[in-house]
Amino acid sequence: MRPTIAVYFCMVWSNTLFFSGMPILFMQSQHLDIKSSAIYSSGVFLAGVLGDLSGGLISDFILKRTGRITLARQGVIAVSLLGGLAFFVPVLISHNVMTITLCLSAAFFFLELTIGPIWAVPMDVAPREAGTASGMLNFGAAIATIISPIVFGAIIDSTGSWTLPFAGAIGFLLVGAIMTLWIRPDRKVADLQAFHTVATVR
Template sequence: MTRIGTTQLSSQTTTAPAKPEATPILHRVRGKVLLLLCVMYAISYLDRTNISTAGPTIMSALHLNATQFGIAVSAFSIPYALLQVFGGNLGERFGARKSLFWIGVLWGVATIATGFSIGLLSLVGARLLLGLTEAAAFPTATSAMSRWVPADRNGFAQGVVHSASRLGNAAGPLIVGGLIIWGNSLHTVLAGWQISFLLIGLLSVVWALLWMWSYRDRPQNHPKVTKEELSEIPRELERAAQPATPWRRLMRTILPVAVVDFGYGWVLWVFLTWIPTFLTDTFHLPLSKYALFTSVVLVGGVVGDTVGGMFADFLLRRTGNLRNSRRTVLLVGLVGSLLWLVPLLFAHTLVVATVSLSLSFFFLELCNATLWAIPMDVAPEWSGTASGMMNTGFGLAGIFSPIVFGAMVDSVGWQWPFGISIGLLALSAVVATVMKPRRVLPRGVDDVAVAR
């Protein structure tokens, strides 16, 4: 029987059943590592999407229209997209311990700087700095997971940390909205929205200090790791020397996944950026109510991420077929999400819109863990670089989605932007159907398929 994620793969392996039991996560040091990463993912999305909840307030305070606000939101994604591969590779070179420490500190500074923006240019500058500091965060975290998480739990690990990020999304409107209201009641020199960015930025710095104190790049160097846990961790990653990065083979394998990630990312940025404004414009809700309904919508993603990761790993253990198990989850998620966006083209009630958006976001987030698990599946030695390549699709979507969506809202309303999002999900589903993820091995070892 072939164990996926090792160098003992056979090109004849197709659907031989793998072991039915999942390798334990609880009662292991890896469980604490995942918990720390969950906190980081939640804070990172709170840091990058708090601008959405504060959007109507910021637009009013800085005199911005929807197009200008979309430009400010998109500014985050310019360095975020362009530096994904570089950031992931840098994280592999310097190790996740030091890299994520400095990333956490610097994105905290960028978040605080957002709160001190005085106009469009300063807001764009702060968002550029945030994108620059966060570009390496998730690829580096993926590299950390590859060194601690057994291959049969890749989907679960990615699912649970991204569920935490969606928890940050879902809690964000309530947290940021509450901080804005509380800050306004203080009647200080700072406005409520500015105070919210200051406090959330400080939270990032606190996490960075905790990570530096508790994490180790090499599991065998952790004082509490057991021999049993070490025996469960991928052995090929214990080499002292990092194999040379096979750039061409990685790009050939990851490019179709990045295309799917672009379509997924386009729609995700719609949810992260425009739902509060959509609810405000369409149903004329005040801050307290649109924050609540936005949180209700985003809760669907918290569930979807974990369910998607667990479902993908379950299929992989039952069938041993990497391609089919990952592709099935992607197709269910992409098609389900686009179908539940359709009612928004005709809906005129808050209830229908909330239910439709919630279910669409649930299905969309079924895809997330699988997209991040594929780089760990096919290139565990270079999972930081490979996941950076994949997430470049999401970063590029983040550049164009808020600007195009915002410009279309200003010119033609909400229906056409949602219609384009439906079309991109359909295109992503087509690419997911035909893509063939392949195991990329170090030089000197034959490159063989891990799935048919």
């Protein structure tokens, strides 16, 4: 579970940009009023809802079609994080509100693709302790959710720019994508315990 927790931490760190600051981003960087900011933000969040559903469907489809659980979990998660990273980049360089909105929507869609497969991992690796494993996964997300808004706020207040928070999110997504290589949904806790028991007896 350790690499899975680390990956989810990186994803949620970046995701918190949407939940903690999306309307403020449009108001400050694009100088929109509250109503317009809310409308643009709603479009971004709608894309995230579609990503939530799509991630689970895609992961299940790959698993049923190929029988490869690592591809269904690791593959979808890696594509999710790299897709989010790719669409964050134009946000840093564009000044057009529609371009920024579309890129943020695409980024949020890709990031939310992670939810289905990454929450399936606890049940894959620890079917008898899925509750404990899921709690461990959510612990990593909660830590990111607690820390990141404070960091984002401090940076934006001191610089007046959203560039560094997005650049940091891109860095975390890159680290998370690399860390997916260590996620092993094909290894179950019971199998590892049996292996260690046999090794001890020998």
